[in-house]
Amino acid sequence: MYEQILKDNLGKVVAVKTTAGIELIATLTGFDEDNHTLTLHKARLVVITDEEVAVVPYTFTSISEDIFILREQYLSVDEALQNSAEDYLELVKT
Numbered sequence: 001m002y003e004q005i006l007k008d009n010l011g012k013v014v015a016v017k018t019t020a021g022i023e024l025i026a027t028l029t030g031f032d033e034d035n036h037t038l039t040l041h042k043a044r045l046v047v048i049t050d051e052e053v054a055v056v057p058y059t060f061t062s063i064s065e066d067i068f069i070l071r072e073q074y075l076s077v078d079e080a081l082q083n084s085a086e087d088y089l090e091l092v093k094t
Contacts, residue, residue: 006031006038009077013085016040017075025055025080025088029066036071042092043067053084055091 009028016024016038023046030039042065044055058064080088 002036003033006036006077009079013080013088014040015046015076015078015080015084016069018069018073019075020073022046024058024069025084026067028077038069038074038077040067040069041065044088044091055088 006028010030012028014026014028016026018024024040024043025046026040026043028038029041031037043058045058047054047056058067079085
């Protein structure tokens with residue numbers, strides 16, 4: 001069942017909730033079918049600032065185009081809301 005959710009969201013902008021309570025927004029570009037490790041492209045951290053939702057770089061001191069998240073490190077993967085996905089895509093295009 002979980003594998004189908006990942007397949008359905010492949011290539012889409014997703015929201016990932018980690019076991020540490022962090023929310024990421026990124027493009028799901030791949031996953032390992034055996035252990036469900038995620039490959040995320042241009043991941044950004046979702047933060048709340050002055051009652052607004054904003055995103056910040058995943059890392060500030062390196063270039064992290066693609067990151068890998070182990071199955072033990074995330075709770076859920078869901079397709080991002082349309083307005084969030086559009087804002088994210090506008091931000092990361094270059």
